[in-house]
Amino acid sequence: MTYDVVVVGAGAAGLMCAIHAGYAGRRVLVVDHANKAGKKILMSGGGRCNFTNLATTPKHFSSANPHFCISALQRYRPDNFVELVERHGVDYVEKAPGQLFCATSAKDILGVLLTECEWAGVEIRLGTAIERVERVGESMRVATTSGCVDCGSVVVATGGLSIPTMGATGWGYDIARQFGVAVSATRPGLVPFTLSDQWKARAAELSGLSLPVAVACGGKSFSEPMLFTHRGLSGPAMLQISSVWQPGDSLTINLLPETAVFDALCQARRDTPKRQFSTWLGERFPKRFAQSLLAWYEGREEGERLLAHFSNAMLEKWAERLNHWQLRPAGTEGWRTAEVTLGGVDTDAISSRTFAVKALPQLHFIGEVLDVTGELGGFNFQWAWASGAACGQAV
Ligand code: FDA
Numbered sequence: 001m002t003y004d005v006v007v008v009g010a011g012a013a014g015l016m017c018a019i020h021a022g023y024a025g026r027r028v029l030v031v032d033h034a035n036k037a038g039k040k041i042l043m044s045g046g047g048r049c050n051f052t053n054l055a056t057t058p059k060h061f062s063s064a065n066p067h068f069c070i071s072a073l074q075r076y077r078p079d080n081f082v083e084l085v086e087r088h089g090v091d092y093v094e095k096a097p098g099q100l101f102c103a104t105s106a107k108d109i110l111g112v113l114l115t116e117c118e119w120a121g122v123e124i125r126l127g128t129a130i131e132r133v134e135r136v137g138e139s140m141r142v143a144t145t146s147g148c149v150d151c152g153s154v155v156v157a158t159g160g161l162s163i164p165t166m167g168a169t170g171w172g173y174d175i176a177r178q179f180g181v182a183v184s185a186t187r188p189g190l191v192p193f194t195l196s197d198q199w200k201a202r203a204a205e206l207s208g209l210s211l212p213v214a215v216a217c218g219g220k221s222f223s224e225p226m227l228f229t230h231r232g233l234s235g236p237a238m239l240q241i242s243s244v245w246q247p248g249d250s251l252t253i254n255l256l257p258e259t260a261v262f263d264a265l266c267q268a269r270r271d272t273p274k275r276q277f278s279t280w281l282g283e284r285f286p287k288r289f290a291q292s293l294l295a296w297y298e299g300r301e302e303g304e305r306l307l308a309h310f311s312n313a314m315l316e317k318w319a320e321r322l323n324h325w326q327l328r329p330a331g332t333e334g335w336r337t338a339e340v341t342l343g344g345v346d347t348d349a350i351s352s353r354t355f356a357v358k359a360l361p362q363l364h365f366i367g368e369v370l371d372v373t374g375e376l377g378g379f380n381f382q383w384a385w386a387s388g389a390a391c392g393q394a395v
Pocket residue numbers: 008009010011012013014031032033034037038039040041043044045046049050051052128129130157158159160162163166167168169170171172337338339340366367368369377378379380381382384
């Protein structure tokens with residue numbers, strides 16, 4: 001069988017690429033080893049798919065080459081995807097500033113993509129593994145478990161390594177290496193932290209509790225909620241900072257980001273000297289957390305102490321704990337729960353306009369398999385749409 005384009009991976013980027021190539025008149029085949037297209041789309045955003053972020057700019061992405069993503073993001077913008085979604089009558093909501101989610105179900109987004117594939121004449125073969133990809137003269141040959149296919153271009157859209165149970169594989173990286181394209185070290189991103197020893201037990205006791213915090217590490221900081229879990233820390237603040245964190249790093253967590261705690265405590269000592277410290281804490285934190293803080297540090301009696309009896313040094317100690325809480329995670333939950341893969345196919349080898357390998361224009365890489373990773377909030381899908389559209393128009 002002969003096609004113009006074979007796209008490997010029926011995920012967000014692969015389907016978008018296929019749609020654009022199909023509308024450009026190309027004969028397109030999409031192959032996926034999974035039994036269902038777009039599994040990650042379906043599980044994303046808690047089943048409601050945070051399909052874009054209206055504030056998308058290149059600064060929301062990390063890559064060894066921060067300029068690589070600019071061209072595609074400029075050519076296919078969040079508005080373009082919103083227009084597509086609206087054309088199909090999908091209801092959506094802005095859950096947080098700029099973050100658009102389906103009002104009902106992520107199935108709606110997959111439905112849009114599969115309908116567009118049908119209209120664009122794209123053929124999709126699921127449950128089909130790839131055995132080999134080789135160059136044959138100016139063409140490419142793809143050996144699949146359902147036969148050999150010759151084509152003008154192969155597009156690798158196999159995503160990253162997160163959630164292997166959803167079909168993630170390192171196949172895209174193997175193909176890159178096979179054709180001489182470098183792959184930078186990969187690690188899980190947007191992933192919850194694990195804690196060890198006493199901190200693990202303490203987090204477990206508070207499991208389910210969420211606090212608005214500002215967390216800093218490696219020169220970056222995020223102001224978002226933090227969630228205690230049975231294994232450690234999660235929530236948007238922790239997922240975001242996990243993409244910057246390196247093993248061994250400590251996190252600096254500001255538990256009262258709106259308050260300069262030392263000044264506030266001095267003021268409280270002046271204005272209300274007969275109040276107990278636990279009352280001051282209880283006005284600012286959920287009771288469970290305020291009690292835990294006292295138990296972890298000075299003990300319950302400290303809470304019963306009147307503010308008038310706190311020295312400056314004691315207030316400074318609490319200010320340090322509350323504004324600069326230091327915690328060293330034991331690790332992360334890893335690929336099992338990570339939302340994305342940091343690192344991947346080296347973009348230096350790839351054209352940022354066509355997504356072709358510069359030394360082999362018949363081979364393309366798009367989406368998460370590339371060393372381009374977005375922050376939390378719909379940026380990763382916007383990258384999948386933008387890189388898929390740019391490549392689909394070029395193949
Ligand atoms: P994607 O992973 O979507 O697709 C890759 C496809 O390739 C899969 O269908 C897979 O089966 C197939 N494949 C892999 N290996 C293969 C092989 N050897 N042969 C054939 N096929 C193969 N992002 C965001 O912007 N908003 C959100 O709300 C979320 N939420 C979210 C939740 C969870 C739990 C996860 C894990 C991830 C998210 N993300 C997200 C991230 C987002 O899902 C991700 O960045 C995109 O799906 C990446 O799109 P790709 O098309 O590159 O890969």
